[in-house]
Amino acid sequence: MRFLHSGDWHLGKTLYDVSLEEDQKQFMEQVHEIFGDAKREGKPYDALIIPGDIYDRNVPPAKAVSLLDDFLGRMSRDFPEAHVFILSGNHDGPARLGFASSFLEKSNIHIATDAAKTGDAVMVSGVAVYQIPFLLQTSFPDEETRTQQRLFERATEIIRKSHAEKHPGMPAIVCAHATVYGKSDGEHFLSVGTASSIDRELFSGFTYTALGHIHKYQQLGENGNIFYSGSPLAYSFDDNTDKCFLSVEIGTDTEKPDSVERIPVRTLHPLIRLSGKFSDFIGEDAHKKWAQYRDCYVEIKCTDSTLSENPKRALLETFPRILSFVRERSASGGGSDFEERRKLAMKQGDSEVGLFRKFVRDMHPEDDHTVSAEQLEEEIALFAEAIGEMRNGGAEK
Known part of the structure; x- marks a missing residue:
């Protein structure tokens, strides 16, 4: 089985009130191109896996819904043999994301929003694929302890039992939306957003675990078979900008994948943070010096105290897509401590x-x-x- 892993699309996301629709169209178009190139080369992909946070909010804007609808329509039309696996993340509204899921199943589009179906595998080229949607305290009504750790223990128990009964000896892929760390590393259990962290040992024994929720590419597990693809776009200036899709091949080995390859994401408007004096960024010389960043979303960190009536407007000539202008706190404690000094x-x-x-x-x-x-x-x-x-x-x- 050959598939592409990409998580945390956050369709409908805005950055400093600027729509990222065109940027998201760009990476979705790249996904389509990757599938097309592979098909022409005679090594088609069997599936696309997107483990959660398809949308950026519980009630997505109409344009975001249309964006996903257009993408799934093209994928179904151009690659009808390929499966698309989607599960709800903590940003998604399960009821809305899961609308028409039974109908879409007929087109190989599998949308998981119900924890009760966690043990139901979809067989793709001899590999069993299981999906765990973002788990809520109400996901298993009979469960007394409802921490994320316990909820995922329950979900993986269900998968192991089902796999042993129905598909013994076959490779298994688990898709989930969670914050995963390892107790064996001595790492503390943390919380990211609304998801407290869980022990990666819960996924031991599965051939590949496709994770979403963390926006940075990561590889976990003793066998190196637990992966975050990361988000395809940087959604803040503090985010890592080294974005990728993961191209994964599963063979007959049930312990780990045959290969995992990173495919760089082509970003329409990369995020860049620049720091310096205000005068460094304005004027004809600045236009030439910073020309390579004209198509980037830019944050300027000003290191001096120069005043300007509207600094972002003044910087637009050099950086047409500037989103943020901030002043660094002075080392002497001035500038940003006005209120304390006034008192x-x-x-x-x-x-x-x-x-x-x-x-x-x-x-x-x-x-x-x-x-x-x-x-x-x-x-x-x-x-x-x-x-x-x-x-x-x-x-x-």
């Missing part, structure tokens, strides 16, 4: 004008040559004049 200054009896003077000096330190000392004094004088007028007006009233 201290008031305790010390500083006047409004004194506070404003400190504010201005914070925003324009001595190494800032964009504003002259005379201009700063003019600003302070105007503020003092305004305060005086307010007080005089109050006294007259």
